[in-house]
Amino acid sequence: MRIAASWITELTGVLAPGRDMAERLIAAGLEVEGVVVVGEGLMGDLVVGHVEDIEELREFKKPIRYCLVDVGAEHGGIRGIICGAQNFVIGDLVVVALPGTVLPGGFEISARETYGKLSNGMICSEREMGLGEDHDGILVLPKATAEAGTDAKPIVGIGDQILEIAVTPDRGYALSARGIAREVAIAYSVPFSDPIDRTPVLPAPTQTRKPAACASDDLESCDLFTLSTVVNFDPHAFTPQWMKNRLRECGMRSVSLAVDITNYVMLELGQPLHAFDLDKLQGMVRAGHPREGEIFETLDHVERTLSESDLVILDDRGTIGLAGVMGGLDAEISDSSTNIALEAAHFDATAIARSSRKYKLSSEASRRFERGVDRTIAPYAAARALELMLECGGGEYVGMNAVEAPMQVTVITISDQLPSRIAGMEIPAQQVVDLLTAVGCRVIHEDGQLEVAVPSWRPDITDQADLVEEVVRLIGYSNLPSTLPVAPAGRGLTHAQKLRRRVGTALAHAGLSEVLSYPFVGPLDLTALRIPAHDSRRDMPTLANPLSDEQPWLRSSILFTLIPAARRNIGRGHVTTPIFEAGSVFHGAVSTESIPVMTAEHRPTQAQWEALERALPNQPFHIGAVLSGDAQQAGWWGPARSFDWSDSVQLARTITQACGLELVVSRASDPMFHPGRCAQLQVTDSDGKMHMIGVAGELHPALIDSFGLSARSCAMEIDLSTVIAAAPLVRSAPIFSTQPVAKEDLALVVDINVDAVSVERALREGAGDLLESIRLFDVYSGPQIGEGKKSLAFALRFRSPDHTLSADETTKARESALARAVIQCGAALRA
Amino acid sequence: MSAPNKEFDPKQVSDLSEDSVNRMVAAALTAIGAAGDLSELKEVRLAHFGDRSPLALANREIGALPPAAKAEVGKRVGHAKAQIKDSLTSREEELELLRDQQALLQEVVDITVPTDREWTGGRHPLTTLMDAMADVFIAMGYSVAEGPELEAEWVNFDALNVPADHPARTMQDTFYVTSSDSGAVLRTQTSPIQIRAMLERDPPIYVVAPGRVYRTDELDATHTPVFHQIEGLAVDRGLTMAHLKGTLDHLAEQMFGAGIVTRLRPSYFPFTEPSAEVDLQCFVCRGSSIGNPDASCRTCGSEGWIEWGGCGMVNPRVLRAVGIDPHAYTGFAFGMGIERTLMFRNGVTDMRDMVEGDLRFTRAFGVEA
Numbered sequence A: 001m002r003i004a005a006s007w008i009t010e011l012t013g014v015l016a017p018g019r020d021m022a023e024r025l026i027a028a029g030l031e032v033e034g035v036v037v038v039g040e041g042l043m044g045d046l047v048v049g050h051v052e053d054i055e056e057l058r059e060f061k062k063p064i065r066y067c068l069v070d071v072g073a074e075h076g077g078i079r080g081i082i083c084g085a086q087n088f089v090i091g092d093l094v095v096v097a098l099p100g101t102v103l104p105g106g107f108e109i110s111a112r113e114t115y116g117k118l119s120n121g122m123i124c125s126e127r128e129m130g131l132g133e134d135h136d137g138i139l140v141l142p143k144a145t146a147e148a149g150t151d152a153k154p155i156v157g158i159g160d161q162i163l164e165i166a167v168t169p170d171r172g173y174a175l176s177a178r179g180i181a182r183e184v185a186i187a188y189s190v191p192f193s194d195p196i197d198r199t200p201v202l203p204a205p206t207q208t209r210k211p212a213a214c215a216s217d218d219l220e221s222c223d224l225f226t227l228s229t230v231v232n233f234d235p236h237a238f239t240p241q242w243m244k245n246r247l248r249e250c251g252m253r254s255v256s257l258a259v260d261i262t263n264y265v266m267l268e269l270g271q272p273l274h275a276f277d278l279d280k281l282q283g284m285v286r287a288g289h290p291r292e293g294e295i296f297e298t299l300d301h302v303e304r305t306l307s308e309s310d311l312v313i314l315d316d317r318g319t320i321g322l323a324g325v326m327g328g329l330d331a332e333i334s335d336s337s338t339n340i341a342l343e344a345a346h347f348d349a350t351a352i353a354r355s356s357r358k359y360k361l362s363s364e365a366s367r368r369f370e371r372g373v374d375r376t377i378a379p380y381a382a383a384r385a386l387e388l389m390l391e392c393g394g395g396e397y398v399g400m401n402a403v404e405a406p407m408q409v410t411v412i413t414i415s416d417q418l419p420s421r422i423a424g425m426e427i428p429a430q431q432v433v434d435l436l437t438a439v440g441c442r443v444i445h446e447d448g449q450l451e452v453a454v455p456s457w458r459p460d461i462t463d464q465a466d467l468v469e470e471v472v473r474l475i476g477y478s479n480l481p482s483t484l485p486v487a488p489a490g491r492g493l494t495h496a497q498k499l500r501r502r503v504g505t506a507l508a509h510a511g512l513s514e515v516l517s518y519p520f521v522g523p524l525d526l527t528a529l530r531i532p533a534h535d536s537r538r539d540m541p542t543l544a545n546p547l548s549d550e551q552p553w554l555r556s557s558i559l560f561t562l563i564p565a566a567r568r569n570i571g572r573g574h575v576t577t578p579i580f581e582a583g584s585v586f587h588g589a590v591s592t593e594s595i596p597v598m599t600a601e602h603r604p605t606q607a608q609w610e611a612l613e614r615a616l617p618n619q620p621f622h623i624g625a626v627l628s629g630d631a632q633q634a635g636w637w638g639p640a641r642s643f644d645w646s647d648s649v650q651l652a653r654t655i656t657q658a659c660g661l662e663l664v665v666s667r668a669s670d671p672m673f674h675p676g677r678c679a680q681l682q683v684t685d686s687d688g689k690m691h692m693i694g695v696a697g698e699l700h701p702a703l704i705d706s707f708g709l710s711a712r713s714c715a716m717e718i719d720l721s722t723v724i725a726a727a728p729l730v731r732s733a734p735i736f737s738t739q740p741v742a743k744e745d746l747a748l749v750v751d752i753n754v755d756a757v758s759v760e761r762a763l764r765e766g767a768g769d770l771l772e773s774i775r776l777f778d779v780y781s782g783p784q785i786g787e788g789k790k791s792l793a794f795a796l797r798f799r800s801p802d803h804t805l806s807a808d809e810t811t812k813a814r815e816s817a818l819a820r821a822v823i824q825c826g827a828a829l830r831a
Numbered sequence B: 001m002s003a004p005n006k007e008f009d010p011k012q013v014s015d016l017s018e019d020s021v022n023r024m025v026a027a028a029l030t031a032i033g034a035a036g037d038l039s040e041l042k043e044v045r046l047a048h049f050g051d052r053s054p055l056a057l058a059n060r061e062i063g064a065l066p067p068a069a070k071a072e073v074g075k076r077v078g079h080a081k082a083q084i085k086d087s088l089t090s091r092e093e094e095l096e097l098l099r100d101q102q103a104l105l106q107e108v109v110d111i112t113v114p115t116d117r118e119w120t121g122g123r124h125p126l127t128t129l130m131d132a133m134a135d136v137f138i139a140m141g142y143s144v145a146e147g148p149e150l151e152a153e154w155v156n157f158d159a160l161n162v163p164a165d166h167p168a169r170t171m172q173d174t175f176y177v178t179s180s181d182s183g184a185v186l187r188t189q190t191s192p193i194q195i196r197a198m199l200e201r202d203p204p205i206y207v208v209a210p211g212r213v214y215r216t217d218e219l220d221a222t223h224t225p226v227f228h229q230i231e232g233l234a235v236d237r238g239l240t241m242a243h244l245k246g247t248l249d250h251l252a253e254q255m256f257g258a259g260i261v262t263r264l265r266p267s268y269f270p271f272t273e274p275s276a277e278v279d280l281q282c283f284v285c286r287g288s289s290i291g292n293p294d295a296s297c298r299t300c301g302s303e304g305w306i307e308w309g310g311c312g313m314v315n316p317r318v319l320r321a322v323g324i325d326p327h328a329y330t331g332f333a334f335g336m337g338i339e340r341t342l343m344f345r346n347g348v349t350d351m352r353d354m355v356e357g358d359l360r361f362t363r364a365f366g367v368e369a
Ligand SMILES: [Zn+2]
Pocket: B282, B283, B284, B285, B286, B287, B289, B297, B298, B299, B300, B301, B302, B303, B304
């Protein structure tokens, strides 16, 4: 809501700069986003000019007028001015900027030769004066409202200070001058005289005809409906300039006198009004429901298919308005309408919000009804509009019809100590009573209890807490003391939370940079990522309203969005891109029926809550990494070393080690990865149970190609939730001997397809308890070994817990290890 | 070599006089002192201490001396040998030390060359900032609460007193999953974690909940559809707005320096009543830029305050929705945007830098924001 400070001053008598009003309103809870001055930057004179004569100059590309304008004797009388606009006639009053005047934006007016004439000033449009954006022509003042030569600035509102207020959903009353004025009066501690306390001046209804009839078919959704009738109204009457100014200052355009008045009264009182052309109506006007499937064209020229549950305004022929949102094209008043039916009604906030959302239509009216309009004000607002219509446009008042459901006043009982208890500061009971009275409540104070009747314009006040807020905000949040509460002794981060932090830090120390990518993916991404049609990773939740139709799904794998992030980095010239991301992934879709419908009136039952939890997709916490480019950069020390598959496996090991778990690697296949260079990753929990945790390896060359990654780029992804669940809470101390070590090397030849890890396992099992450690230190394949074979060289360390090993013991253990490898892996001792 | 002088045949070959021996010693010591390195010293040793050295030759003659002279001369020569040997040993030590020193000097490198074989990595500053803010609360005894990003609409809206037709529930803001009536959304705020925390535990509850949230905004310099918030919730007997203010002031001081406070402005959130906006005192100018065009402040736009988040007393309706008796317990809650905090705290000027995954951005922060 935009409103001029001068209007507030008129309603309250508070004469203060706009900035000062803004500060006090902010402290009271109205969000004033700014204060602007109308026509800021304008220097010099603007005067009213009377157009005496117009000479049309036709020899130019566009029509040009040479006008003789009387700007008053004190400004030099009649002067010639060139003007390109066509929207005025001889005898009109216009606004003239005299030579020497500087318009907003720094444009200085001077007397100059143009189009073969001397132009001695400028006839101004709204935009040129900084009033608004209207540039359809020059501003024409209503006829005979001012003398030529009068200062035009106050007439058009230059210098007015406009407060821009963002009204929160709970403060519908602040969408009116009346509501804001009340807040200003409280803020400046002056008594407030409500504009509705003044009775509009209306003549007695004429008896010449019957006023249009009205009804409400749905008294729940429309509990008050009034329809007033005016005939013989002058459709060509001018809107007074002061009203035009206020409309413009509030951000609304002047349309015609009748429409301007309905808008003005809405701004003044907060009650939306709608004017119909009486001659286009047939029969009774009702609030009610349309036929299912009825086609209805709104004012914005959009045809809408209605359903029976919509709240509309109808006459005997059908729908003539979407109640509280927008009128229809058919019954709209035009610039020739002389007989008018004026609707002023109260609609249920939820019904209007639903309509507005359903038809994606937000209007000044719907914004007010959604937030709640004063339940009682419709008849008054209608009378106020009629008063203005008759005053400015003439005509006869025929009468008003109305229907109304019984009204209920909200009464809330609170302890007079409650505001003190919630605020944490002493607030005397009398002050509570005074403040609630100031916002319009009627308060009965008895035995420490307050019985508070809420005013009709505050439908947002429904609970005790709402009353507390009213009291505390008016005292001022700046007066609240600042005290730290004492929480019970805490337990710090959980084990899982600590491990998540530790893993991220470990990868950062391993040289990777964390990035955060959007978790949105689509079919094209999955094709480039080589995910086959029936892969379980395609089972993802789908967004009903994605940002881009090309990415409607939520990732089931970090790599789906991290690989594109790697591409972006490489595209920006970072050939080497070691990056990682830790975050949620989403497994499985959400079925439309699976989530139970629950009330917020009480705690859900255990069964409801469990059903809700079950219905949500599994959302484990994953960590993924992409390694593209050089693991070690080139330098004076030598050439670069590129990342290879082993770096990605080692990264996985870094993660499991950070969680106190040994990584178990085996061969795997995954379409995203190189068929021969993909590892399946597992860990063993303390119960000895193996858990699949992820994959690592070299990315498939086709994928690397699609994403423009460096050759042989690698990646890894781990389900950190599973790793953390398997991680030991307490780590066991090692038991080691200080007896001398005995070292034995074993070079074994095995088939090329036998994995080192299985040979190592066999050696370990065969070597028995004396084996302290085993490490593969060389892998060789070549002519000396033979086709299809490879040599694996292991270093074995033996140690006894209690004595120096004899040569015999060591040899025996070594032979036993070898024997097992021979049996299990077909190994042979290398010659 | 001469035969034993059994016949006392005085055939003098070397001069074994005191003078002569002294001369030999003097010559030897001079030569030792002049030896510049170990190989020169080796030659000196050979010349003055070797088998063919004058002293050695002289020594041989001792046998030819009359027995009466043997003892004296023997003693003289022995003393001379010891003198030379000591000198050789100490010179050798000197020269070895010199050699070792010179060897190290040969190994001089340019110590200023680059040493960055390995890459340095970093954690995303949004992550570390969330951790840092959470740590402030952990130190006060709070726990870190969690919840899913794909959340039930009941938890994200209904339980938080956002009624069915509230503008925040329209399609403009919320990502709906499957369909607009499936009951599942991408959480639009971290507040649903409050609901879970209150359903999972009994009061007193003191939790903080950092996390990722979603709104259907297009990415630009100040908006992103995926962003982060941190949420705090306390439910206990007798909690007041003064406690809320005290908690926010403590957070401000921990994150922005001693003496920095917050300011509350009345506002509206469905899940709190009373509700307030939280402003942070500008930690750069501390308000000195207000009305002072000569010392304007970019951080706060010379307003003295920076909009930081929202807060309020937990709406009793929310307590009711999770089965906590609003007559016995009160609560406060607050939330702030992490991206926004990072922007003004660390001087990030464009939201896109945080979300596009450019590793230069992360690397610059290391493992702390
Ligand atoms: Zn500042």
